[in-house]
Amino acid sequence: MRAGERAYRELRADIVSWRLVPGQVLGEVDLSERLGISRTPVREALSRLTADxxxxxxxxxxxxxxxxxxxxxxxxxELRDTLDCRAAELAAQRGDPETFRALADELSHAAERLSDDPDHPAYYELVDRMDEQIDAAAGNPYLQQALANVRLHLARVRRLATSDPQRLAAAAAEHEAIARAIAHGDAPLAVATTRVHLKNALSKALGSPALAVARPEAS
Amino acid sequence: MRAGERAYRELRADIVSWRLVPGQVLGEVDLSERLGISRTPVREALSRLTADxxxxxxxxxxxxxxxxxxxxxxxxxELRDTLDCRAAELAAQRGDPETFRALADELSHAAERLSDDPDHPAYYELVDRMDEQIDAAAGNPYLQQALANVRLHLARVRRLATSDPQRLAAAAAEHEAIARAIAHGDAPLAVATTRVHLKNALSKALGSPALAVARPEAS
DNA sequence: AACAAGGGCTTTGTATACACACGACGCGCA
DNA sequence: TGCGCGTCGTGTGTATACAAAGCCCTTGTT
Known part of the structure; x- marks a missing residue:
């Protein structure tokens, strides 16, 4: 793989997972030495991260x-609500019912997977697949790109909240409701269920005590 | 100014103004020779353009x-409708009425400016100022960035449609209606007026005969 | 003692040279 | 004559060297 691409993904993963905290200075020389590459691909990676x-x-x-x-x-x-609700609405209008019925069925017994792994990768993989299907059903590349950017920042927020099994089970149920609404082609219901889910998710995210520590650059 | 920044702005302007048509290959060496700089800043510019x-x-x-x-x-x-309506809604809820009243007053006699210049830069400058004020009133940096990206592509579309004075006058009236709705703090009306404006703008844009010529890369 | 100016140092911005990969063209063989 | 392979060329990917610009620290002055 290209060195610049690898550096970009590695740094992005480090930021999203909070191994690199806000305020951390990313020097080109330091990174090039740490990653074993020259400054050129490092510059490209930093440029892309800044664009993101x-x-x-x-x-x-x-x-x-x-x-x-x-x-x-x-x-x-606020932006996610705007974009996700619209995407759900379009997916309900344009999507293939069978695809989302299958997703809903998978989600209906997703609770069993929640204890499989401490970080619940199987569950998040399922949610990611659902996001992809919604994007595909909406059929709007510009909307998709905007959503991808939001989800990138959202992944960072997710790592702040402690993964509460109870909340995850509720979230799975909410996702199932969204999937069923889309499968039925019920656009208003898809919007409503999405909005409910986002409201709950935001409450959970804001309840994280880590948000107060999230800006240590004042040292 | 930095060479990479200048190259980026120059190329972006060339693309938006259709001096560079779709399908045109942008070679690093060619550009570096044409712009009189080395490949490094050219690469940065192309990287940013691709991100855009x-x-x-x-x-x-x-x-x-x-x-x-x-x-x-x-x-x-479709994406613009989603974002612009939301921004107008938020601006109506959070914005300063006086700012938008002033904008509406300016727009009310914007028709006089339409004949000043063949490309109507004064009018577009006014619209840009209104966009900025809406962004500021919405107070959401993520929404603002998403809107900035949409407007970048939109500027490209605008150059396709022939600048019809009649349509511009109507658009000015529509903008005035939006500004007055925001000034009154009437969020639903702000959304409605925005949607009306976008519907008309889309009809006008799709009516452009240049859209059929917009993909000459099939040579 | 506080502020300002200057110099040194660190870090980015740019240029250039080299390496590598993909594609195109041409040649040879079937 | 058509297909396949090899070689050449073009263009990007990476590395490194040089240049310029900003910040910090020191020092001198008030």
Missing amino acids: GLTEPHSGRGVVVSALSADDVRALY | GLTEPHSGRGVVVSALSADDVRALY
């Missing part, structure tokens, strides 16, 4: 990992 | 200017 909004230029001091305050989370969910 | 969606990687053969079909325009307006 995960890092910000820091006036002559390279780039730093972006902060993520409670206000950011609220704003992010 | 204005260019696409062309299977190892550099990047090409993205196509813009009628379906693309429809999808773009």
